[in-house]
Amino acid sequence: MDLRQLRYFVEIVERASLTRAAERLNIAQPALSIHLKNMExxxxxxxxVRSRNGLTVTEAGQILLAHARRVLSEQENVLDEIRNLGSEPMGQVRIGVPGTIGPLITVPLIEAAQRLYPKIRVTVSEGMSGFVINWLSEGQIDLxxxxxxxxxxLLRSEVILNEEVFAISQPGKLPGEHVDIATLxxxxxxxxxxxxxxxxxxxxxxxxHGTVPRIAMEIDSFSSIKALVARGHGASxxxxxxxxDELSNGQMEALPVREKPFQRNILLAYQSTRPMTRCQSAIxxxxxxxMIEVAQSGGWPGANMINAAG
Known part of the structure; x- marks a missing residue:
């Protein structure tokens, strides 16, 4: 199995159609179908497998897809490194961030990258943290x-910041200035x-604390979670x-947890199985x-440098 076949397979999966993949690759559909059959x-x-919605990836296909993306990404990185020897970094770096952090980080990062590394193309994808880790594992993003x-x-990470997590509800739903774990x-x-x-x-x-949360709903969308809380369907x-924004316009209130600060770390992660390219290292x-500058400037409410947070 060669790089061309891997590239064909990734394109077929991403297009969910042999016809669309063949058009994208500028190859006849029967020839592409033969390549797929040869791989299988x-x-x-x-x-x-074929379904009403097009082509669906099998479990074996998912394994091949993850490896194919990593191999093709590594090939592109090698080519970029060789082309860029002796010159300023040039290429693409793909970053994944949680949806709640994207609005804080993306604009200052892109502006700084354009100023300092104009030949590096930075792309940013937002999603919930579990999805972001999967993207990194599968080689869909670099950082x-x-x-x-x-x-x-296969992944390595470094703690950069931490931040406190608060109980969020409609105004007046939570008593006092703190909420204890029993109430929570x-x-x-x-x-x-x-x-x-x-x-x-x-x-x-x-x-x-020896207890379990009372889970009313599981929603994998922060905007939907906030909308449901604002409508009084529960807390978060x-x-x-x-x-x-919701706090400033009075839609919600936020109370700290009394017993022990409810904090989480914010880490920067990357794949440890391959050395970073010059582009990736720079970005x-x-x-x-x-991340640090946004937190220090007050643009990231509640975030602190890890060594300054104790």
């Missing part, structure tokens, strides 16, 4: 901001599903910056600096 014959298993240290041995355990909570960083943090925090646990350093 070589591996001894189906990689794709990621995450909330929990990845369990995978009785609230109907609207939270992300298992596998996302914030949900793992919530479950661990309650477990430390979110960092201050995620609800800054990695710039992203780290941008």
């Amino acid at each position: 014959a070589e591996l001894g298993t189906a990689l794709l 990621a901001i995450v909330y929990t240290e990845p369990n995978e041995k 355990a009785e609230l109907p909570l609207i939270v992300p599903s298992h596998g996302h960083g914030l949900r793992m943090l919530i479950d661990d925090y309650f477990a430390e 646990l979110l960092p201050m910056h995620a609800v800054a 990695h350093g710039l992203l780290r600096t941008t």
